Amino acid sequence: MPTLTIDGQTVEVEEGKTILEAAEQLGIEIPTLCHHPLLEAYGACRICTVEMQRGKRVRMVTACNHPAQEGIEVQTRSPRVLRHRRMIVELELGRCADLPVLRKLADDLGIDRSRFGTGEHECILCGxxxxxxxxxxxxxxxxxxxxxxxxxxxxxxxxxxxxxxxxxxxxxxxxxxxxxxxxxxxxxxxxxxxxxxxxxxxxxxxxxxxxxxxxxxxxxxxxxxxxxxxxxxxxCPRDAVDHQMEDQFEEIEVGTILVATGHDVIDCSEMLRYGYGLYDNVITGLEFEKLSHATSPTGGKILMSNGEPPKSVAILHCIGSRDENYKEYCSRVCCMYSLKFAHLVREKTGAEVYELYIDMRSAGKGYEEFYKRNLEEDVVFIRGKGSEITTWPEAPGEEGKLVVKCEDTLLGTVRRLPVDMVILSPALQARADAAKVAQTFGLGCSRDGFFLEQHPKLGPVQTASDGIFIAGTCQGPKDIPDSVAQGAAAAANILSLVDRGSVVIEPITSVVEETTCGGCRLCISVCPYDAARFDEEKKVSVVDEAVCKGCGTCVAVCPSGAAQQRFFADTEIMAEIDGLLAEIGDRHQFPA
Amino acid sequence: MKGIEGLKAWQAAIQEQRDPDATWIAVCAGTGCLSQGAADLAAALREALIRHSLEGKVEVKETGCRGFCEQGPLIVIHPEGIFYPQLKAADAERIVSETILRKQVIEDLLYQDPVTGRRHIHEGDIPFYQKQMRLVCRLNGVIDPTHIGDYIVHGGYQAAAKALFEMEPVQIVEEIKRSGLRGRGGGGFPAGVKWESCRNAHGEPKYVICNADAGDPGAFMDRSLLEGNPHSIIEGMIIGAYAIGSHEGYVYVRNEYPLAVRNLQTAIERAEAHNLLGDNILESGFDFHLKINRGGGAFVCGESTALMASIEGRVGEPRAKYVHTVESGLWNKPTNLNNVETWANVPLVIEHGADWFSAIGTETSKGTKVFSLVGHVNNTGLVEVPMGITLREVMFDIGGGVRGGRHFKAVQTGGPSGGTIIVDTTGAARPAEDRDEHERGPALVPESLIDLPVDFESLTEAGSMMGSGGMIVMDETTCMVDVARYFLNFLTEESCGKCTPCREGIRNMLAILERICDGRGQEGDIDLLQEMSDTVADTSLCALGGTAPNPVLSTIRYFRPEYEAHIRDRRCPAGVCTALIEYSINATKCTGCHACFKACPTDAISGEVKAAHVISTAKCVKCGSCLDVCKFDAVVKQ
Structure with missing residues (x-):
């Protein structure tokens, strides 16, 4: 533990520390430009130069990289140190006259202006x-x-x-x-x-x-x-960061599962006519949401890429929705969030806002009122879908603007709207991996890829597989209140199962007769509920009766007749038929 | 081949093949002579020998630099030692037919002393060589650097063998320490002490490096040694590596020295082929591998830490040396770096012993030093002198004095950054009446400065330094402000730019010097230069910046009146700074010969034939053509 003296104060430091660190320990400030505690000392700016005496020898050394050695005496503000420090700062100022970081150092040292010019460099080459x-x-x-x-x-x-x-x-x-x-x-x-x-x-x-x-x-x-x-x-002062940590896959045994995997948004860059990804100020609804949020890098200000607030904004509904080329369905949420954006833009920037819609769908509590409020806020509603965005001006006033083309179906004319910013409302779509998820959980998918509920009216959160529920946009486009309601409904269903502790299963299930099963596994491949599995030891198929829905598909395909449906065994069916026929036979006499 | 006996047997075998009385011609093929046509001369000599059916009987050997570059291309005919300088290819026929065949000396080809006018037959008779002590350079000009046999026959690698078989590593370090050998790269740090620190440093592997970057303007010692006798450097490095405990070495050499790189590469290959480098050298059990690392020509890469960064493949910029490179150098391993000349001295010390070596030179500076003597001196070239010789002897006896009968003004040693100028302000070198008024000034230097002994301490005391061995002589036509400007311009470009005082300080000092030379100097500029010099010298990261103000400080110290003349009187006393001079024609001397009229590129001169001419200052671009052509001293520059 070397002991040294800095500006007359004695300090003991750990082995391997520098003079700068020792001075810090004493609360003595030595100015630096190229130093950073996380980086190896570089010694390039020389502003931390101090006077060091060891024995009789006095030297100028840089505090940032000179070791704090036993017995050295350091002066951080001697006339010689200050003279050099002033000269170095003055030389740097001659290179970069207007840098605040240098200006502050110069002010501290009483330098008014540099004798070495007013250089216009911006980089001080601190490295x-x-x-x-x-x-x-x-x-x-x-x-x-x-x-x-x-x-x-x-x-x-x-x-x-x-x-x-x-x-x-x-x-x-x-x-x-x-x-x-x-x-x-x-x-x-x-x-x-x-x-x-x-x-x-x-x-x-x-x-x-x-x-x-x-x-x-x-x-x-x-x-x-x-x-x-x-x-x-x-x-990290608590040593909490661990780069060795790895993702872990855990298997959890559960009785019920709620699938709420949400949705994707259609990729607007595929729709070339809207110029998304090509023009800086064409953004999607989600990007606008991020931009206008209080925690965004702009602090919630609505700005264009050049840092200026827009003077006019167009909001385009139904980008990919209600469009037979993309998604035929209505994405349900866009009308209302577009109205919110219009309101935000009006409020924050006062810019002119155009809403380009096919139909205004504001069905919901308080929604229509919000639409009316927007009307009162002078948002311009144009009934007609935006068809193209271009930067090619055709009329004065269109230069340097994004021009939105659309057909105003109320006026019956084609219009060109020059605006500064365009917000697209892209379609909601099923997640790319929805089919894979459906297979895993034994779910069905509707034609548009969303998960299929058990019954559209009577079982909206249940699925064909008992114990597996769905909620939110994985089932279809819906807004937040609907998603919350669905989630709550699914949770209640799940809780009732959990509370009971057991499930009532269908009495009619399939069984495979071990003695006659040939192990062809046809039943496994056709089972829509993943209820059949293969017993490797016995080389026969086995049906999990808790999962089996008793649909009978396996029974129909089984070549050996090993798969039988309870209460619907072949003998029972035949007996039933015989019974029926016997009755008919009594009434009508058929020739033998 | 095993041990010292094997080496001696090889030497004897070569000697046996060679007839000591055979005639052979040594053609200097150093870079200087090559540039003046030495290759053509050698070819012409060989052709002439064939014409006279002497091929195979008389050998033409292309050797390294003989030092007398001023007189190139030059040859020496052995065994008589007849010295012919300044030859052309056309002279080959005469040399073969007269000197080789008929043993007649050709009088008009002999060297003529520019001072006395006498002609000398032998190299040794020439004053240029008389006061030299050629030890390191002894084989330069004698051996063909691409033939290892030439080196072997002169006892080559025997010092290495002696070290490997007869000495312990500690003994070698002790011997080097006792010899007093000091680093020839500039600083003069005792080599033995450095070796010892590196030997004792913890860490494996250890490296040895030969610094052959030598980039000072006007200095070519290391380059000539590498070109002329690369084996001596390899041998020195083997000894050093063995003493330190290193098995890997690098030679960092400039890529701009193609001949040096080529000869060294050849030498390494030959040495490896003869088991003098590589694994189990001479079956001693000691391994040493040597690699060439070619530098990109940055002056700052001559600084040891920048050089090591460059070898490592990083940007060649220095780092703080608060931890010495002997402890943490190349790849943070203990590294011993010496310059070419230091390594070349090592075999001499081992071969002849520390006592022999320390008998040469002064109390503190032992051995010899190679200087490249350039500038306004009659005999420019490479000279090797014992330490302690006086500057007067080097410049006037060896160098033959100032060229063209002009007056000596100053000498600069130690390269641009290490360099300082030793000045003859007192006029000790010439009669008092010749001195200009502006030069008289206060006598800031002792009367005997010109008689200053050349050794590390004396030069440092006089405000200069040994440096790597550049010695630039300047006569009265040199402007000292312009000299400072020249060196700072070099340093501005060659500063690595890492640290502020060096990068910005030198740049701004150069700007001030430029405005002084331009006639825009301001009152207070000299003080400002001194103030800046103080900071640049005190706070720069490496020696390049630390010594960069030397050319400015020393010229101000010794030639302040010259600076003042530039600033106050807008006058350049030496007539160099074009912005401050004017050409005119002395009407009484002008004969109206019309020569200047024809020479003037800008039609600034008017006048009829046989009448006095006049220069129009408005048109004159100050090229000096009129002055050069005037035979009547009528053109005046002031």
């Missing part, structure tokens, strides 16, 4: 970004290029680097704000600071998530991309 990329992230995408006064931070040959993983760590650490992120890895960027889509590798999944703890997204995390970084573990 924090480069070292972050190399030491922490491990991507090694950026580096210094050229020598001397030509030195600059760049990617190899100034070209887009494949090594860049778009983590943004360089931007985050830059003390000058010079580095900016541009379109990264094909992700849609509508504002230079706002990347829609996952932004941070560590995040809480959503507000009110349970448990309300952050998790690391391995797809986004630099550590899982490059093997380096682990900054989170370094800074």
């Amino acid at each position: 924090l970004c480069v070292r972050t990329c190399w030491e922490l992230v491990g991507a090694r995408a950026i580096s210094f290029a050229n020598r001397g006064t030509d030195r600059e931070v760049t990617t190899p040959y100034h070209e887009f680097s494949d090594a860049c993983i778009g983590c943004g760590a360089c931007v985050a650490i830059c003390p000058t704000g010079v580095l900016k992120m541009e379109d990264i890895k094909g992700r849609k960027v509508i504002h230079s600071e706002l990347t829609l889509g996952p932004q941070r590798a560590i995040r809480i999944p959503f507000m009110q998530a349970v448990p309300n703890a952050p998790f690391i997204d391995p797809d986004e995390c630099a550590h899982f991309t490059t093997g380096e970084c682990k900054v989170c573990a370094k800074v």
Whole structure:
């Protein structure tokens, strides 16, 4: 444990600490520009230069990387130190005259203006970004290029680097704000600071998530991309970060299952005529929702990609819904959320809003009233579906605008609406993996891919499989109140089963006679309820009677007659037929 | 081949094949001579020998640099040692027919002393060589660097064999320490002490590196050594590696030195083929592998930590050396780095012993030092002198004094960043009446500065340093502000740009010097330069920045009046800074020959034949063509 003196104060520090760390321990501030506690000391800016005396020898050393050695005496504000510090800051100011970080240092040192010009550089070449990329992230995408006064931070040959993983760590650490992120890895960027889509590798999944703890997204995390970084573990005071943790698959035995897997939204970029993904200011309803939320990077302000608020906004209903080319059904929720957006845009920006609708479907408690309120707020309603968005101007006033083409069916004319921003209301559709989920749980799917309920009126949350329920948009498009109601209904159904502790099963089920079963497994392949399985030991099919619905399909296909339906055995059927025929025979005499 | 006996047997076998009385021609094929046509000369000599049916009887050997680059291309005919400088391919026929066949010395081809006018037959008689002590360079110009046999026959690799078979590693370190050998790269750190620290450092593997980056303008010592005698460096590195406990070495050499790279590559291959490098050297059980690492030509990569970063494949920029490279160098392993000349000295020390070596030189600086003597001196070239020789001897006896009868003004040693200028402000080197008024000034340097002994301490005390061995002599036509500007321009471009004081400081100092040279200097500029120099020197990360202000500080120190003349009088006393000079024609001297009229590229000169001419200052671009063509000293530059 070396003991040293800094500005007359004695301090004992751990082995391996630097003078800068020792000074921190004493509360003595030494200014730095290129230093960061997470990075290896670099010693480039030289602003932390201090006077160090060891024995009789006095030297100027940089506090950030000189070890705090036993017995050294350090001066951090001697006349010689201050003289050099002023000169260095003045030299830096001559390069970058307007940087706040330098201006503050200059003010602290009493430097009014630099004698070395008013350089217009923005980068102070502190190398924090480069070292972050190399030491922490491990991507090694950026580096210094050229020598001397030509030195600059760049990617190899100034070209887009494949090594860049778009983590943004360089931007985050830059003390000058010079580095900016541009379109990264094909992700849609509508504002230079706002990347829609996952932004941070560590995040809480959503507000009110349970448990309300952050998790690391391995797809986004630099550590899982490059093997380096682990900054989170370094800074976590509770040592709570564990990069070794892995996804675990657990098997849980349950009596009932509620399937509530939700929906997907149709991909608007497939519908080329709307220019989604091509024009910066054509966004989807969900993106608008994120943008206008108070926690968005714009703080809830509705801004275009250039940072300006829009002066006019068009909201297009039924993008992919009620469209025989895509989805024939109505997505049900779009009318009402589009009205909400219109209201928000009017309220927050005062911009002109056009709602382009086929029919206004505001059936629901208080919904029609909200529609009326929008009408009163001067939202322009145009009855007609938006057919195309273009940036090709045909009339004055259309330059630099997004032009929405539509047929106004009330006026009977084709209209062109020049606007700044377009919000699309894409169709809700069944999830891409819905068929796979349906197979797993023995569910049926309707023609449009949503899960089939047991009965549209009498069993809206039940399914054909006992003990398996569905709720929400996996069953079909619906809004939040409907989803909540369905969920509650399913929960009540489940609770009644749980409370009883047992289930009443159908008396009519199939059984396979072991002695006659040939093990052909035809029954297993045809069973719609996954009730039949194969007993490898006995080499025969077995029917799970708790699952079997007694449909009799297996009985019909069984070539050996081993599969029999209780109470409907062949002998019973034949006897019934015989009985019936006997009665008829009594009345009518058939010739023998 | 095993041990020292095997080596000696090989040497004897080669000697047996060679007739000591046979005639052979050594053609200097150093880069200097090659650029002046040495390759054509060698070819012409061979053709001439064939014409006279002497092929196979007289050998033409292309050797490394003989040092007297001024006089290239040059040859020495052995065994007589007849020295012919400044040859052309056309001279080959005469040389073969007269000197080789008839043993006649061709008088007009002999070297003529520019001072005395005497002609000398033998190399050893020439003043340029007389005061030299060629130890490191002794085989340069004698052996063909691509033939390992040439090196072997002169006792090559015997020092390495002695070290491997007869000495313990500790003994070698002790011997080097006792010899007083100091690093020749600039700093002069005792080599033995460095070796010992590296030997004692913890960590495996250990590395040895030869710094052959040598990028100072006007310095070519290391390059010539590598080109002319690469085996001596390899041998030194084997000894060093054995003493330190290293099995892997690198030679970091500039890619701009193609001949050095090629000769070294050949030498390594030959040495490996003869079991002098690689596994189990000479069956001693010691392994040592040597690799060439070609540098991209950044001056800063001569700095040890930047050099190591470059070998590692990173950007060549220095890091703080608060932890020494002998403990944590290349790939954070103990690394011993020495420069070419230091390594080349090692076999000498081992072969002849520490006592022999330490007898040469001064109390603190032992052995010899190779300098590249350039600038306004009669005999430019590569000189090797014992430590302690005076500057006067180097510049005037070996260098033959200032060229063209001009007056000596200053000498710069130690390269641009290490360099400082030693100045003859007192005029000790010339009569007092010749001195210009502006030069008289206060005597800031001792009278005997010109007689300063060349050793590490004396040069440092005088405000200069040994450096890697550049020595640039300047005469009275040199403007000292312009010299400072030149070096700072070099350093601005060669600074790696990592640390602020070096990158921004030098750039801004250069801007100030440029405005002074441009006649826009301001009162207070000299003080500002000194203030900036103080910070740049004190706070820069590496030696490049730390010593960068030296050219400015030393020229201000010794030539302040010259700076003041630029700033206050808008006058360049040496007549170099074009913005501050004007050409005019002295009407009384002008004969109206019309030569200047024809030479002027901008038609600035008017006048009738046989009448005095006039220069229009508005049209004049100050190219100096008129001055060069005037035979009557009528054109005046002031």
